[in-house]
Amino acid sequence: MLRKRILASLAAGVMAAALAVISPTASSQAEVSAQACTFTDWVQGQWYTAGSVVRFEGNYYVAEHDNPGYSPVISTWYWEPTSCDGGGGGGGGGTCASATDWVAGRQYYTGNIVRYNGSHYIAEHDNPGYDPVISTWYWDPYNCDGGGGGGGGGSFVVSEAQFNRMFPGRNSFYTYQGFVDAARTIPAFATTGSDTVKKQEAAAFLANASHETGGLVYIEEINKNNDLCDESQPYGCPAGTYAYFGRGPLQLSWNFNYKAAGDYLGLNLLQNPWQVAQSSTTAWRTAIWYWMTQRGPGSMTGHDAMVNSAGFGQSIRSINGALECDGRNPAQVQSRVSKYQEFTGVLGVAQGGNLYC
Incomplete structure (x- = not known):
């Protein structure tokens, strides 16, 4: 658990340019707002994954977050109105038949689907052409039925079977x-360096996540009284002084970590830390955010430790080194190392050196 205070050193390159927002013409608005989609009629209590499109009382909604069948009208954090151009009833999950290539500066509306660098994205909120x-x-990555990008694992370094x-x-x-x-929302994760380095980083991240969550x-966190x-x-x-207990794959903890993660990810986690436990993608994003940007009690991030050949031990130090490293809790360190050794075996890659801290 991330028990020690972490000074978030985010290099916030805030783009404060004054954009002249020009209302699109009727024809250009129609071009980006009329998206074909397949949908199912909404059913209370049915599980929906992010990107699912439903019809409810004659209107269409796209799921922004996984949810167990919450009302599209009442539960507006989980659902956003969208528009469907034909498509008829179907198996859900969406189609990208009418997706357009993303264009910087073009006005997009909630529910629009774009193609960008070989993947598809759906607009969660109206925006004047921000980078997906x-x-x-x-924007959220989007699953296209038969459309290629955005859906399955594709060429991701860890397959679903692994x-x-x-x-x-x-x-x-x-x-x-x-x-x-x-992972696709933070592109440098497990995509930096050689194939060996990419797999080592993925194994290191997942080994630490396994340790923090008892194998996912x-x-x-079990004890919520801290x-x-x-x-x-x-x-x-x-959200209350007892609201910032550990959540997610790396057990994000403390108000300053929720604030920093939320600012980076575009989510108000300080006001609503419970979001981390309500969406699988959000939970994974907070963990990858920490891995990529935070040094914790160590001298480098987990990402830097793996891509710069400092070794798995330095990733332990960045997560919980103050309580485990330098002989403080060798059993916990060994637990992490053993998982890393197991996972590198699954991925068929060498472990590298400097496994301990």
């Missing part, structure tokens, strides 16, 4: 698709 990879509050071998008894909340979708079993609110922060703890 960078502006992840406005993921299932690593976590045979995992909680159904931790989906492979959620992991892949989250626990979504939330005050993980740093009240010296100017933004305080608006």
